Amino acid sequence: MSHRNIASGIAFAFSTFRIPPDKRNQQLYDMCFLPLAHIFERMVIAYDLAIGFGIGFLHKPDPTVLVEDLKILKPYAVALVPRILTRFEAGIKNALDKSTVQRNVANTILDSKSARFTARGGPDKSIMNFLVYHRVLIDKIRDSLGLSNNSFIITGSAPISKDTLLFLRSALDIGIRQGYGLTETFAGVCLSEPFEKDVGSCGAIGISAECRLKSVPEMGYHADKDLKGELQIRGPQVFERYFKNPNETSKAVDQDGWFSTGDVAFIDGKGRISVIDRVKNFFKLAHGEYIAPEKIENIYLSSCPYITQIFVFGDPLKTFLVGIVGVDVDAAQPILAAKHPEVKTWTKEVLVENLNRNKKLRKEFLNKINKCTNGLQGFEKLHNIKVGLEPLTLEDDVVTPTFKIKRAKASKFFKDTLDQLYAEGSLVKTEKL
Structure with a gap:
């Protein structure tokens, strides 16, 4: 830099x-x-x-x-x-x-x-x-x-x-x-502008850079047809090279100075950029559907008031997703107490313990979470979860200081838990997602 x-x-x-x-x-x-x-x-x-x-x-x-x-x-x-x-x-x-x-x-x-x-x-x-x-x-x-x-x-x-x-x-x-x-x-x-009527974009490219899209056909993105593809950036704001790493630099920046961001974007008719996917962070489940975990996590967090954290995981040999979820006790307690009055008397720790131990209660909570989400298909919704008060922490090195999930490290850290969730099976397979 x-x-x-x-x-x-x-x-x-x-x-x-x-x-x-x-x-x-x-x-x-x-x-x-x-x-x-x-x-x-x-x-x-x-x-x-x-x-x-x-x-x-x-x-x-x-x-x-x-x-x-x-x-x-x-x-x-x-x-x-x-x-x-x-x-x-x-x-x-x-x-x-x-x-x-x-x-x-x-x-x-x-x-x-x-x-x-x-x-x-x-x-x-x-x-x-x-x-x-x-x-x-x-x-x-x-x-x-x-x-x-x-x-x-x-x-x-x-x-x-x-x-x-x-x-x-x-x-x-x-x-x-x-x-x-x-x-x-x-x-x-x-x-983006502060009071746009159609929210969601990141605005148009600024004065110190230019951008273009590169097709990613293996993910179904064709820049020439639908203005969707990997975002590439060039200009005085773009870095020169990675420190003592010419191999990675050559992979990221081409001979004409275009830097490949790894993010899939859409550019609308007003020239505004919307990031819609990630080239690297996607995988297939056993039924062949592509999964974009960051998109799914974002929808859960923005749609559901009962959770504070979420890590979505998919085993490519399985047909459903599982996850690690941070529960907002103050929001979750009332909705669970509607059917189970004793929940009102539980401490935060007891609620988490009982959710993880009581399969029926956990299934009820999971269904509440899934019903909150809009814009997700059935195969993109969680089928089993492990809950905690704040399961994703800096101390465990599974998130960055800005709370982005370190997927490889999180997958390794929670491996035993994720294996147990798959062994237990789907809690909602008979439910309509």
Whole structure:
């Protein structure tokens, strides 16, 4: 990574972040949440320092103190990974579900906001929004998360559901900008607009790079026919070479300077990039269907409020998927207690223990999870699970600091558990998925 790459990345940031005139003479703040070693945070901090933002850091290296520190700093902007946003989404939904009246009022407001955003796009400057929606609901949600002064949220480093983006934009009335980039490009090379009416893309390629698509016929992606293929990037923001590794460099960068990202993307009619698959992270099950685990995990996390983590695994000799799941006890307890009142008296540890030990209860929980998901075919849904409070940890080296799953290491670490799940068999094979 050269100074040219870094300078180009900061130039891209300056071209896409626009500080409104009424904020330009104020001291604005950004919360540094991700590790400074992560390229996403490195780019954000470089921009912050260049423009003169104040930078806040968590008072201890623990993600659970994020909201506490956001309430103190009240930042103008914050960059968060999708896992944190899906937790925000689940927390908001759980908080709004405490009474029928509260739920109905909230749903009315959120449905109205969502319909308005998807129909028109752009910030909502209506009188109804500021005099009613904010006072009744939105300001309370923002205050509870420390986002009362926040203008926009940046997210990247992993896929995120369109439903999550639309829900948070409606509930917080904040622009959410999804970006795409890699370590090899000094983080972001494209970034969506904050209030697009059709959410989900990562925006058009930025000023410091150009892109093209390469067909991946073995996965059914043909760039010339459907504008889907492996994303390739070239330009001053792209790295020069891997450190003392010419073989890997030659594999990744061709003679014309095109860097193959390994991500499958779609480019729409507006030139916006949407990452839809991963060239390397896919496999076949015994029935011959291709599985894209990252896509499946993202849909589960964004659709289901009962879980906080998920690792999807498929044995190519088997016909179904199994998984390791982190359970949100506060969300899961009420839905299980509807049929099993004794669940209300269980501690977190007892609930996890009983879910893993009681096959019938686990099957019921798994069916609840599977019914939450939209957009997954039957063979893409989990058939058996092992649950935990936080089964995927940095200490076990199965996730990165930004909570991306290290698949090879996770598969090895959980090998015995995964084998046991397959030995037990499918819990839902007779169910309609």
